[in-house]
Amino acid sequence: MSAPQDTDSRRRLNREVVLQTALQLVDSEGLEALSMRRLGQALDRDPMGLYRYAANRADLLDGITELVLNELAIFPTDPDWQAQLRRIAHDLRLLALRHPNVVPLLVTRPLSTPLGLRPLGTLRPLEQILGLLIEAGFAPNDALHVYRAYYGFLYGHILNELQEFIVDPEENVALLRLGLHRLPARDFPHLRELAPVLADYDGEAELDEGISILLSGLAERLTGGAALAR
Amino acid sequence: MSAPQDTDSRRRLNREVVLQTALQLVDSEGLEALSMRRLGQALDRDPMGLYRYAANRADLLDGITELVLNELAIFPTDPDWQAQLRRIAHDLRLLALRHPNVVPLLVTRPLSTPLGLRPLGTLRPLEQILGLLIEAGFAPNDALHVYRAYYGFLYGHILNELQEFIVDPEENVALLRLGLHRLPARDFPHLRELAPVLADYDGEAELDEGISILLSGLAERLTGGAALAR
DNA sequence: CGAACGCCTCTACACCGTAGACTCTAGGCG
């Protein structure tokens, strides 16, 4: 008897646990804090041991993006594809707000790996959204185009919002003012004028509006043009 | 006489030269290759000397993004704002294709710095596009919203395209096939089916189409709704 | 001529990813 799993931090490791801990580390201390040594320390294990569960630091990063994207639910058989796209957009937005430090990985990792060789979990959303659209009646070609417009817009919005995201509203209105005050009035009149509007960014509304624009634009273009669905 | 500027690589340094060299290094060897030591070597100077022209490695990265964004021309007084937005989009796309290794910086650096404290060169496009829209008759508030939708979409597209971008078309169709072949057919039917379409991505057309969708969507929304211009 | 200043260089420190060899432990099999 007497298993040696003392503090319970000494259980046998597995990839899942390693990645999860890495994610926590990134969430709480930022991407730069994630080193093999720090992670080993967090797991109370020698850093070298981690290479049993991730071939690389790069592989570790890929694993984290996979982990995060797995939190995103998609139901490819929902007949109301527009509503579904809208919901996914909001979910992904919340996901990004929950893991802001991971967002750079989300947008950056795929740039280093050709599509076919990416971690499977990363390709799942693409596949499922294609499924959703095709199920809704789109020709596969059009589905791909819709997907691209949609996902492009979505990632763009998330980057936009996170750029303007500020932690403590009170202190940072000041900071923002201070920052903007630094701008030479001669060269940045509009930005300075818009400071108050910049200060209260409503990401959810903005996203929803954007999606509406996109969907209505898509609808118009597709009904007017060639192949369509629904 | 006989100035000691022997190889001409020994001229007096300045920030511009340092950043330009750093950019070349990143362009040709990737972001990871940019270290103070490597850069010092490229400039034939002690790495420590660089700290006279960039406070930090981070500052160096900011400088590079600034440098690249300065290549983007915007004419805020053009009365045809739609055409102008379209041209800027295509120019930025080409810029991204010319400096693909810098794109991660473009999308990632702003996430680490509150808007007001960013390098001025980085804020110039924002300011000028606001100017363009306001000049065209938009209320400042609306101009900001239009800007966000536009820039969000634009960055999204660039990320999309660069993700699917593949250097050598011949070799990489094979590679793509190989990669996609790896996908379990059961779980990724649509992706596998779309392989040929994925293979010939026409970024320019796709972007133009997207911009059209966006602009028509914007027009519809704004004519139907409240304040508008033009 | 001496002092001051800016550019540059050197050395040093703490950290990083990871290759390779080692130890230890649990389990299977004779």
Added chain:
DNA sequence: CGCCTAGAGTCTACGGTGTAGAGGCGTTCG
């Protein structure tokens, strides 16, 4: 029971990183 094997975990070491701090050197000014 005893041995063997395989895998998990560890240790050490190497070449790289950012950058603090002190020193050197040439030019320019008082």
